[in-house]
Amino acid sequence: MAMAGAWPAPPVAGALLSGLLCATGCSNSGSVGFDYDLGRGPSGWEEGFADYPASDEPIFMLEAGYRALPAPLDTSRSGLFIAGTNRSDDLWVYYKTEVALPADTTYRVRFDVEIATAVPAGCGGVGGAPGEGVTVKAGVSLVEPDRALDAAGYWRMNVDQGQQTQGGEDAVVIGNLANSRTCEQGFGWELKRLASGRSMVLSTGNTGRAWLFVGADSGFESRSAVYYTRFTALFEPL
Numbered sequence: 470m471a472m473a474g475a476w477p478a479p480p481v482a483g484a485l486l487s488g489l490l491c492a493t494g495c496s497n498s499g500s501v502g503f504d505y506d507l508g509r510g511p512s513g514w515e516e517g518f519a520d521y522p523a524s525d526e527p528i529f530m531l532e533a534g535y536r537a538l539p540a541p542l543d544t545s546r547s548g549l550f551i552a553g554t555n556r557s558d559d560l561w562v563y564y565k566t567e568v569a570l571p572a573d574t575t576y577r578v579r580f581d582v583e584i585a586t587a588v589p590a591g592c593g594g595v596g597g598a599p600g601e602g603v604t605v606k607a608g609v610s611l612v613e614p615d616r617a618l619d620a621a622g623y624w625r626m627n628v629d630q631g632q633q634t635q636g637g638e639d640a641v642v643i644g645n646l647a648n649s650r651t652c653e654q655g656f657g658w659e660l661k662r663l664a665s666g667r668s669m670v671l672s673t674g675n676t677g678r679a680w681l682f683v684g685a686d687s688g689f690e691s692r693s694a695v696y697y698t699r700f701t702a703l704f705e706p707l
């Protein structure tokens with residue numbers, strides 16, 4: 470449903486500043502939280518694209534950048550915009566950022582994300598619905614999410630974000646691009662809050678470095694666009 474009112478306090482004890490680590494001392498539980506208010510700036514997030522043939526890249530019309538939100542949303546706010554036209558039956562577009570965690574610790578990880586999406590619910594589309602057929606996922610990995618060419622000349626990820634509506638070893642499904650509007654009402658931008666239905670487990674290495682990422686996995690064979698306006702990840706020690 471559409472987001473209403475102010476974003477609630479992050480689900481960790483102590484203050485969280487945009488993109489800054491809340492060290493284990495910020496709560497008795499030893500939880501670590503990262504809260505990115507992307508309306509204040511890109512906060513070091515970098516875009517990426519995969520699951521398409523490198524030779525055909527121009528026809529995918531890939532775009533990304535830090536932009537003001539469109540009307541009727543508050544145009545004084547901004548977010549991380551990303552878009553692409555799915556011509557390969559399975560396009561993955563994402564953002565990533567590096568974080569620091571306590572070393573040699575095992576955590577249960579949950580995500581809470583706010584997006585801006587214009588896609589109404591219940592519409593039909595080629596290959597899948599333009600809203601429900603574009604799955605949003607969030608994840609964490611000890612290796613930097615990146616792409617490489619496979620033997621067929623396709624860009625493929627080095628992390629497992631899953632396939633289309635399914636999550637993978639390194640990412641969980643948190644929702645899709647369908648907003649609260651019906652297909653009969655047409656397209657219109659709304660804010661939508663997404664949260665992971667299940668958590669992930671991550672064991673940090675001896676450096677404590679890890680990568681957070683969030684992206685959209687498209688089964689809709691046309692153009693999709695989304696803004697990321699807030700990203701929160703909570704690491705709870707096991």
